[in-house]
Amino acid sequence: MQQDKILVTRSSMPALEEYIDEIRDIWDSHRLTNMGPKHKKFQAELLKYLGVANIELLTNGHMALELSMQALNLQGEVITTPFTFASTTHAIVRNGLEPVFCDINKQDFTIDVTKIEELITDRTCAIVPVHVYGNICNIEEIERIAQKYELKVIYDAAHTFGETYKGKGIGSFGDVSCFSFHATKVFHSIEGGAACYKDVEFGANLYKLKNFGIRNAEIVDGIGANAKMNEFCAAMGLCNLRHIDEDIAKRKKVVEHYRSRLEGIEGVQLNPVQENVESNYAYFPIVFDADIYGTTRDEVFEALAKVGIGARKYFYPLTNTFDCFHGEYNANLTPNALRIAKQVLTLPLYGDLPFEVVDKICDVILNLRKR
Secondary structure: OOOOOEOOOOOOOOOHHHHHHHHHHHHHHOOOOOOOHHHHHHHHHHHHHHOOOEEEEEOOHHHHHHHHHHHOOOOOEEEEOOOOOHHHHHHHHHOOOEEEEOOEOOOOOOEOHHHOHHHOOOOEEEEEOEOEOOEOOOHHHHHHHHHHHOOEEEEEOOOOOOOEEOOEEHHHOOOEEEEEOOOOOOOOOOOOEEEEEOOHHHHHHHHHHHEOOEEEOOEEOOOOOEOOOOHHHHHHHHHHHHHHHHHHHHHHHHHHHHHHHHOOOOOEEEOOOOOOEEOOOOOEEEEEOHHHHOOOHHHHHHHHHHOOEOOEOOOOOOHHHOHHHOOOOOHHHOHHHHHHHHHEEEEOOOOOOOHHHHHHHHHHHHHOOOO
16 A cells, blocks of 8 residues: 655565464464574574674664673773764763764765774774665774774674675674664564674673573573563564565665666765675665755755655764763764765665656755756
């Protein structure tokens, strides 16, 4: 059934019969949570699909980030980017760590690696880079810096499920890479998340943290949270994993149609095509330079809303300008992020988005251009 309003995304769903068939044995077993059969099967399937050494499933992507930082026993300052969702910064702060905001580069909106080293102090313990819109960070340079200064690297990989870099699964980089399986993502398990890692001791710590600090049935030697994925979410993940490659292929066609209408227009910056990256086509951001295009991002946003198109100002506002951090950070120290946050709009993108809707969106945008 056609929605009255076109939203910026729409959750991928398996056929109802497929999901019912997947959860049928849950009714037989009455096993609803606590690392049950679906959880274990989903974990094993993800391990293969993502091409990673180890993976831990959690209740959502935020807990993957927050508990991964805690499992690394971090203390002090963490260099990160303000051009991200609230979760990234909040996970740092909720661990008692101090975020140090690094600007982004203007090309792909990821952390500007040329500015990281000048922010390192004797209190710096880690870097938390964010892969943005499916664009991956400069992995080699981040690795070089981390090794030089003996820093941990925790990637916020929420936007990059299924991507590869130089043929290697994106979750295999850094000390930890954290994914979100929220319903709005390219791949979802309704709610869910995962942390991919190499170090087995880290994995044991993370497992305890997600399960109340319990080591075994009679030993509780840590203080943990409850961040276990339930069987129904794992079942949805199993269903969606069967169709993920097909869905990404459909998203690619939608992106190509957008590009055919909007590429090469003065005053408009589209998402770059990165070399050596197998993209998942997670988002379609467009940056409007009003001085050249003649129309602001907000004017485009409002014009689309009037015709039932729900675009999103993503990411806006920057996390270092949030009310909850009032007066703590100077956003003028991250000028690229500040500018792009005021100019960027993510357009609707999902596999089944009709081309005629894409054309409608592009027509609105192009008709607003002031030559």
